[in-house]
Amino acid sequence: MKNIHYLLAAVVLFTLNGCSVYNFTGTGKIDAKSFQVNYFQNNAELVEPGIERTFTLKLQDIIQNQTNLNLTNSGGDLLYEGEIVEYRISPMTASADQTASENRLTIRVNVRFTNRNKPDDDFEKPFSFYFDYPGSQQLTGSTLSNALDEIFARITQDIFNESLAKW
Template sequence: MKHLKYLLILLIAATFSGCGFYNFTGSTGQIDAKTFQVNFFHNNADLIEPGIDRDFTLALQDLIQNQTNLNLVSNGGDLIYEGEIVDYRITPMTATADQQAAQNRLTIRINVRFTNKKKETDDFEKPFEFYYDFEGRDLPTGSVLNSAIKTIYERITQDIFNESLAKW
């Protein structure tokens, strides 16, 4: 039994020492960049929800700062994230027998332009989209809206991070 304990410790140590540059976020750690900037993402959607542009810009900055050792700068960054919110919509998903919405869906789509000044082949422009379903009797305000936007932004910012830095 004593040997099993030492074998297990050795196995765990070997596993983590073999990770090389990999970290738990999926980033390879082989990025030449030292700085990044996130330009303000304007809300160009037909339906305007005040403040979501600022909230998204801050959410993307926070995610990159938390998952990398890159320094946030206001201009001249090695990595540049910019774009706009192009769609914010609420659609009924299911109906009750009396033609009322039983479930609604909030969808947000954000067009992102990523520029890597150190490696231009990594540049891209593409939309990222996610949704949040909520009860038809609930209004997309207050805590329902806050929860929806938080969930949507967590998914979209992680997708942007994976596309630009994780290289899965």
């Protein structure tokens, strides 16, 4: 009977130990305690005011929500920095009267990621996504809000996956 207790204790111990190696976000074990997201400047030719702040906050939020890392203003183990390099509106389809019946907003962000504890994970690369909207609508108000929410959700998830999830 005593051996069964030892066996049961060993199974529980290995099971709990296995949980710390992988979690539902796919991040596995991270050799870091803190992260830092520097302000992403808007260097696009076409400038939409305020999107750089929105993007910076969205990137901070996704990392905080999907990890146990602490956000810091300086000296973070993980450092995210870069700039918004493209904000472009282009017609996607035309109507019979030669006007755009659908437009596409594309945003591209150049990201430099530094892992101070594991330099092999460092990278610099662009991430982009788009949002299509009817040509009859102006890219203002709720249309712009929805576009930025969708684009930034995708870009920040891609950055998270590339830097921490390794998917």
